Amino acid sequence: MLMRLAAERATGALLRDQGTLYLVEGRVVHAESPAAPGIDVLLTVGGALPPQGWQEALSLAGTRNEVGQQLIDSGRVTAGELEVCHIGALFDAAFFVLGPASGPTRFRYGVAHWLGRVRPVAAEALERETRRRRALLDSVWPCPELDTSPVVARRPAPGQTVTGRQDALLRLADGIRTPTAIAWALGRPSFHTLIEVRRLAAAGLVEAPRAPELALPALPAPASVPDDCSEPDVALLRRVRDALEATL
Structure with missing residues (x-):
């Protein structure tokens, strides 16, 4: 559906179980998912923007869908800072939105996001990056x-x-x-x-975290170990154990 909407140069919101993609003329301009912190969290918790600065921009420009431009015009963030953060939030949320889903996929034409257009991303590039991240x-x-x-x-x-x-x-x-x-x-x-x-x-x-394990019978006392035996690689043993458990 995303590729078809891109070919149609559609504008609106693509809704799935794990979030929403916002399109303008077939290109993705924003993504949101409950599994991914939004651009507001990345900017404020990450330390680039005080929370009151974000709330001010949202109050002044949210209804006009120009929050991003308001942040730049107010000097709260630079255009470059906003673009980098926006692209990071977009690809992050899209990774979950485009993942496996059991519910329906819907598209609402004409819906716009309050952030406004920052840097649109081609649908093909978004799909390609999502596949790369899953493989990684x-x-x-x-x-x-x-x-x-x-x-x-x-x-x-x-x-x-x-x-x-x-x-x-x-x-x-x-x-x-x-x-x-x-x-x-x-x-x-x-x-x-x-x-x-x-x-x-x-x-x-x-x-x-593991569920409590059942008690096992005591094992026979091990044979004596030479004094010059090197310390075991605990991290390696843990990885081997986890890999074996994953295959069972």
């Missing part, structure tokens, strides 16, 4: 359950280090928040957070 996720760590499950941090293995961005994510991996909830809390795109969570899972640093 699976190449990092083929465990899609992590994308929608609460995640919990693991203790790093001896000598294992994390970046500052990863540390901020791990602090919120409390077994209650999903990757999407963590993205909202940090003011980051959801897809980038999914990628980071899968990388951390591949490194043995994050996992979905």
